[in-house]
Amino acid sequence: MATDVKITLFGGFSIYKGGKPILENLSNTRKTKLFLCYLLLNKEKAISHKELFELLWSGEDYANPGTALRTLLYRYRNLIENTGVNELDNSIISRRGAYQWNPDLDISIDIYDFEDTSQKALETIGSDEKKELLLRKAMEHYTGNLLPDSNTEHWVVPKAVELRDLYIRVALELIQLLKAKNDYKAIIDVCNEVQEFIPVSLDIENEMNLAMQKGLESEAELNEYHMFREAAKEMDRVIGGVREEMEYDASENTAFVCEYDMFREVYRLQRRLLMRTGETMFLTMATLRSKRMDRHEPLKNERAMTALLECCKHELRMGDSICRYSDDQYAIMFPVDSYENAVKVLERVRMSFYRKSNLNEYMLVYKICPLKNAKE
16 A cells, blocks of 8 residues: 655655655755665665765775765664654665665655656557546656756766656657647647756647647737747846856866955855755865975975875865965865765875875875854
8 A cells, every 4th residue: 555655856856745845854965865866766676885885975985885875874764763754664675785775665756656657648549538637647747857956967867868758758649639639728838838847849849839820819929929938048048158157167177276265255155055955064274384494495385385286186076175375274175974084085185295296394284174054
């Protein structure tokens, strides 16, 4: 018997019980959310610890990956227990060296409801009324693109494209049934619904234009529609232009280096984001000290700072920020899930500096502290 728990992946990851959102804190912990979403998208198979670890901690150093994964699972199960959602007690199965979403769990998951209903609709023969009902029901399941806040993840993109293609196929099948009834206004409604989620589809655009020519009863209606469409296209052009202006140089794949004033604004923004994401962000002051206190060599000191900056840029990640704070200090800001792993990041920078710079008379010291969120 199906429970009243429902999981949605269209339009974003959420869990509902009785129509009300539950376990909302899951969306604030990015790694736990990605862990669950990956298992859900691959629910018919067990995923090895190695595959999950590479997905969640790519490029990070961990002595014991298995412990890191067990910690995620513990947090998820602990949240379920504290919330009292018994329906999810056995939602993740632990297998030898792997985890799997329980395929026997009778819980509604919107993407699978969409696929099942779409398949039934497309296979229905003989009853146009029944087929139309199933096609409309399938379209109702598609409430947004798949995991839009993770749409750049390599494992999300193929499934998102597959679901979008199926959605368009279902819509075009429904349009053919509506054409047989000369219900052009209904066709326009269907096309508008699709374009809300998928703005660019040549097939849908063609069907919209044909229905518009035949279905709009007056020149005033036609003109009003054209004005609306042109306004929408202009908005697409404007937002596309803004996005292009803000795009970073794809060749610049190192940590972000900026002036102190910019760094301060990034810091303030990150504090606000911490309230929403629940991630942990650390601020570090990295200082170069000369072991030869009796000599003052500004040019050599500057060369050492330049070498340190290059090490920071390449040992840190693209989302990390660096600024020059003083003659011998850099301020660094980066997300990581614990103080211990923050230390590992800085130790990696330190070892890189000593290995590459040949400036043995300098000593790199650092101080690490967590950022406070905007409420603290």
